[in-house]
Amino acid sequence: MGAVERKIQARARTPLVALLGNPNCGKTALFNRLTGARQKVANYAGVTVERKEGSFSSPAGRSFRLLDLPGAYSLAAHTPDEAITRDVVAGLRAGEQAPDAVVCVVNATNLRLNLRLVLEVQRLGLPMVLALNMVDVAKKRGIVIDADKLAAELGMPVVETVAVQSGGEKSLLRALDQMPDEAPRTSNALSAIDAISVEDTQHEVRRILDACTSHANDTGNLTEKIDQVVLHPIVGPILLAALMFLVFQAVFSWAALPMEMIKGGVDGVGQWLGAYMGDGMLRSLLVEGILGGVGSVLVFLPQILILFFFILALEDCGYLPRAAFLLDRLMGGVGLSGRAFIPLLSSFACAIPGIMAARTIQNRRDRLVTIMIAPLMTCSARLPVYALIIAAFIPNRDVGGFMNLQGLVLFALYFAGIASAMAVAWVFKRIMGSSAQQPLMMELPSYHWPHLHNLALGLWERAKIFLTRVGTIILTLMVLVWFLSSFPGAPEGATHPAIYYSIAGMIGRGMAVIFEPIGFGWQICIALVPGMAAREVAVGALGTVYALSQSGEALASSLTPIIAQSWTLATALSLLAWYVFAPQCLSTLSVVKRETGGMRWPLIMAFYMFALAYIASFITYRVALSMGG
Numbered sequence: 301m302g303a304v305e306r307k308i309q310a311r312a313r314t315p316l317v318a319l320l321g322n323p324n325c326g327k328t329a330l331f332n333r334l335t336g337a338r339q340k341v342a343n344y345a346g347v348t349v350e351r352k353e354g355s356f357s358s359p360a361g362r363s364f365r366l367l368d369l370p371g372a373y374s375l376a377a378h379t380p381d382e383a384i385t386r387d388v389v390a391g392l393r394a395g396e397q398a399p400d401a402v403v404c405v406v407n408a409t410n411l412r413l414n415l416r417l418v419l420e421v422q423r424l425g426l427p428m429v430l431a432l433n434m435v436d437v438a439k440k441r442g443i444v445i446d447a448d449k450l451a452a453e454l455g456m457p458v459v460e461t462v463a464v465q466s467g468g469e470k471s472l473l474r475a476l477d478q479m480p481d482e483a484p485r486t487s488n489a490l491s492a493i494d495a496i497s498v499e500d501t502q503h504e505v506r507r508i509l510d511a512c513t514s515h516a517n518d519t520g521n522l523t524e525k526i527d528q529v530v531l532h533p534i535v536g537p538i539l540l541a542a543l544m545f546l547v548f549q550a551v552f553s554w555a556a557l558p559m560e561m562i563k564g565g566v567d568g569v570g571q572w573l574g575a576y577m578g579d580g581m582l583r584s585l586l587v588e589g590i591l592g593g594v595g596s597v598l599v600f601l602p603q604i605l606i607l608f609f610f611i612l613a614l615e616d617c618g619y620l621p622r623a624a625f626l627l628d629r630l631m632g633g634v635g636l637s638g639r640a641f642i643p644l645l646s647s648f649a650c651a652i653p654g655i656m657a658a659r660t661i662q663n664r665r666d667r668l669v670t671i672m673i674a675p676l677m678t679c680s681a682r683l684p685v686y687a688l689i690i691a692a693f694i695p696n697r698d699v700g701g702f703m704n705l706q707g708l709v710l711f712a713l714y715f716a717g718i719a720s721a722m723a724v725a726w727v728f729k730r731i732m733g734s735s736a737q738q739p740l741m742m743e744l745p746s747y748h749w750p751h752l753h754n755l756a757l758g759l760w761e762r763a764k765i766f767l768t769r770v771g772t773i774i775l776t777l778m779v780l781v782w783f784l785s786s787f788p789g790a791p792e793g794a795t796h797p798a799i800y801y802s803i804a805g806m807i808g809r810g811m812a813v814i815f816e817p818i819g820f821g822w823q824i825c826i827a828l829v830p831g832m833a834a835r836e837v838a839v840g841a842l843g844t845v846y847a848l849s850q851s852g853e854a855l856a857s858s859l860t861p862i863i864a865q866s867w868t869l870a871t872a873l874s875l876l877a878w879y880v881f882a883p884q885c886l887s888t889l890s891v892v893k894r895e896t897g898g899m900r901w902p903l904i905m906a907f908y909m910f911a912l913a914y915i916a917s918f919i920t921y922r923v924a925l926s927m928g929g
């Protein structure tokens with residue numbers, strides 16, 4: 301038997317355990333604790349939308365494969381992510397075995413809602429363990445659950461877990477160890493579930509709870525009191541607006557110092573290289589191509605981290621679903637459901653997870669429209685482009701004593717993205733026909749302080765992603781841009797800088813025919829093309845292009861003053877407008893293709909976004925010119 305076959309056989313013998321439970325009960329936190337993975341955990345329903353596999357060994361040395369699944373309220377799936385869970389558990393997914401055992405995770409503070417799924421899954425006849433998760437919170441609130449009695453009522457082992465504490469998974473590991481190797485299984489079809497009415501199930505849940513739990517000392521929690529303010533019809537929206545505003549101010553003002561430091565470092569290296577290397581191709585590649593390009597993207601790390609700090613903190617404390625409620629009416633006005641809020645908010649980080657999070661939307665048309673407008677939300681890759689142009693053209697001064705003008709313009713750009721997304725949604729809904737407005741049904745999680753450890757890990761992950769991007773795709777593209785911009789060299793008696801005659805120069809000049817009417821000269825056009833692969837590259841490419849266009853010793857990392865000299869304000873504003881709308885990201889389009897199952901929607905997306913970008917830039921450019929910009 302070959303090694304590969306042995307491996308396959310061993311894998312087949314390793315029992316497959318599925319984590320199953322309502323949304324937001326802590327499945328992924330438990331998955332991470334058991335397997336050491338770092339899947340996303342956050343305090344709202346619908347964080348996990350895919351099936352994830354990992355593995356672990358118990359203290360007794362038994363190995364298990366573990367599945368993390370999207371949360372579900374019932375096996376009668378209503379949304380695409382719930383359908384994944386149902387199909388995996390029932391063994392309906394092509395090419396995949398049904399799990400050998402199920403760990404049903406429940407939120408110990410909300411058994412009334414959670415037990416319904418447990419009873420449903422029980423009817424499938426798989427070996428099961430019940431994990432009473434979040435017992436730390438339940439204990440604090442004085443909720444008493446008699447685990448032994450519950451185990452007797454349900455006829456399965458019941459263990460207490462705290463997924464966010466180290467060691468909080470021990471009892472579960474013990475229970476898994478005690479499971480017989482070849483557990484008897486009487487797999488029933490899904491239809492076994494349909495046979496019993498919801499009322500009967502609810503009745504059973506109530507009976508079990510009365511027998512096993514006591515809420516006599518339940519102190520309730522702070523959540524309701526906080527919500528009286530946060531969900532207040534007038535105070536709530538004001539609070540939301542103030543919060544958003546604070547985020548954008550912080551992105552600019554807090555980042556100033558660390559950005560200076562990174563820039564200083566890059567400049568220092570550039571000067572050192574400039575002084576110690578002879579004039580030549582290698583120096584040009586290192587200083588203008590790599591340092592100029594990569595350095596000008598790298599300085600945006602602090603801003604990106606500050607943005608993510610806020611997004612992660614908001615995700616973890618439980619505020620997001622509240623914001624969805626506050627905005628439900630507004631979104632209803634353009635035919636979107638409040639459920640679209642979280643996918644759209646995720647798109648501020650990157651449109652790709654946002655588009656995948658749309659799986660939690662039940663109505664197909666709502667889901668499609670949400671996917672179509674997700675890329676209009678300002679993703680973090682646009683931030684460097686915005687920040688660069690703002691720094692060059694918008695004076696850094698106070699407005700009204702407490703606001704910063706640059707922060708204000710950034711806020712306006714984000715707002716432009718949101719407003720146009722709403723308008724586009726309205727148009728799509730008009731064309732596709734509105735679906736009947738459904739009331740927003742969403743579980744509001746309890747608030748808790750963001751776990752600092754998670755927050756730090758989340759930021760670290762983000763920094764890693766950004767630095768990896770800078771070190772791989774951005775670096776590669778920058779070298780390519782430098783190469784295309786440096787060859788062939790200038791002919792005899794050239795009147796322009798050498799880059800004008802290079803391959804990139806020729807491409808740029810060709811494109812300029814189309815883009816001149818919206819104010820983009822050939823240098824900007826050169827940057828637009830590599831920007832398709834990664835938006836930030838546009839900034840880096842501008843760095844290289846202008847560094848090569850400069851005569852003398854001007855260093856690329858001082859890109860800001862160079863573009864302030866070379867562009868008119870009208871051009872700068874036009875480029876900002878372009879970046880609000882243009883579909884400058886091929887990976888987004890390919891995810892849309894996967895999620896919608898065809899080329900139709902990504903093509904429609906690319907087309908409408910290009911059209912909007914051109915029109916918006918044209919209008920911006922002309923208006924700014926006529927006002928003397």
Ligand SMILES: Nc1nc2c(ncn2[C@@H]2O[C@H](COP(=O)(O)OP(=O)(O)OP(=O)(O)O)[C@@H](O)[C@H]2O)c(=O)[nH]1
Pocket residue numbers: 321322323324325326327328329330340341342343344345346347348349369370371372433434435436437461462463464465616751
């Ligand atoms: N206090 C406490 N918080 C927990 C515990 N387990 C999870 N949490 C928190 O509960 C929230 C939800 O955790 P997740 O692991 O994302 O929940 P999930 O079940 O995977 O959620 P979906 O993927 O949306 O179905 C997060 O804010 C966790 O930090 C626990 O045992 N105690």
Ligand SMILES: [Mg+2]
Pocket residue numbers: 327328329340347348369370371
């Ligand atoms: Mg999860």
